[in-house]
Amino acid sequence: MGVRGLAEILADAAGGVFPPPDGAVTVLPQPTPREAGVIAFAAHAVVFADQDPAWVHRTLAADPGDPLSAPLCPPFLTALAERTGRTVNNVDLLSVADRLPGPPPLPLTPVEDREHPRVVRALRYREDVRVYQADGGVLILGRGVAGRWETAVEVDPTAQGRGLGRTLATAARHLLPEGDAVWAQQAPGNAPSVRAFQAAGYRPVGAEALLVLGRP
Template structure:
């Protein structure tokens, strides 16, 4: 049986579901996770629902329906969850050149004090969270999120924004994971500054996701 983890690992290798205007239904990856993933010409619904339930609500070939309010509201009601956000999914390979990894993490150190709202939020949605800080008060977090993928998030203090620190932290995330890995970032499309930051750090948009949380 195909799982969401299989699909995400395939995307990391550059292998996407066929753009056939189809919908793939897979089990929810864990009790914590239910989602709708939109890719080019294909939708993946990771939820413990019956295929007939989906077919009743998603007309054949209609790729907008699964990410629109009527379907998402029905999925919320059925699962007892709520849509946290609809985010763009961005993906980048880890930096594997030792010199690049050293350059990207210069001035970045791991923190043991996790008393920060961004860190507390990360622990709600990820496992194995690690937190790093820089001299400007910025944070970069890594952890295992949706279907076990490696994810990152960054935080730049307001007084340090607009100076390239966010791009540097996003690049650091690529050096803080194993050299043969990939790292994902989820960004609200309306947050243009954050979107530009990750693009500048070498991340590529691969789709969008609506994550349903408790």
């Protein structure tokens, strides 16, 4: 598929253009020292880590299971984590949505306190972090893997079941610069979160496992 950076691959995927479903594994350098991991599209995986491609392919070939799923299976992720001195984060559903014009659909109050627990946690994974408080929930927006915009939402237990997660996920789309897209990761087992983001217009594009320094 030629020599292309991760940011370009992600931008294409946001527009509906994916790597060829040829069963291959593309190995790319880390976009930044903080970011390493694996993204699996349909029958094509991208490993972004400062590792020898020959080692990646040799390690994957040693897995007796399905070669299409091997890049996100425990044997390879464990080996990659040990080799890089990192910890495997969750294997998430990766989804993306385009910007929406106009103001967000609910009032949002920016959180200015940089010591706020949600700000501190978000800064472990993202730059240009912005946190907004809503009545019953929190919206996080920031620059994550390869500079992409990423969002996450939290809904208070007392506010659940009223569609607030979907509204917050929609609000993130209104906060983007024009022409950009926003990415979100959902744990596949968290069905309410998956449903909320899909109801807010986020399109599933693949699966992702990040390797983080220290415990996630």
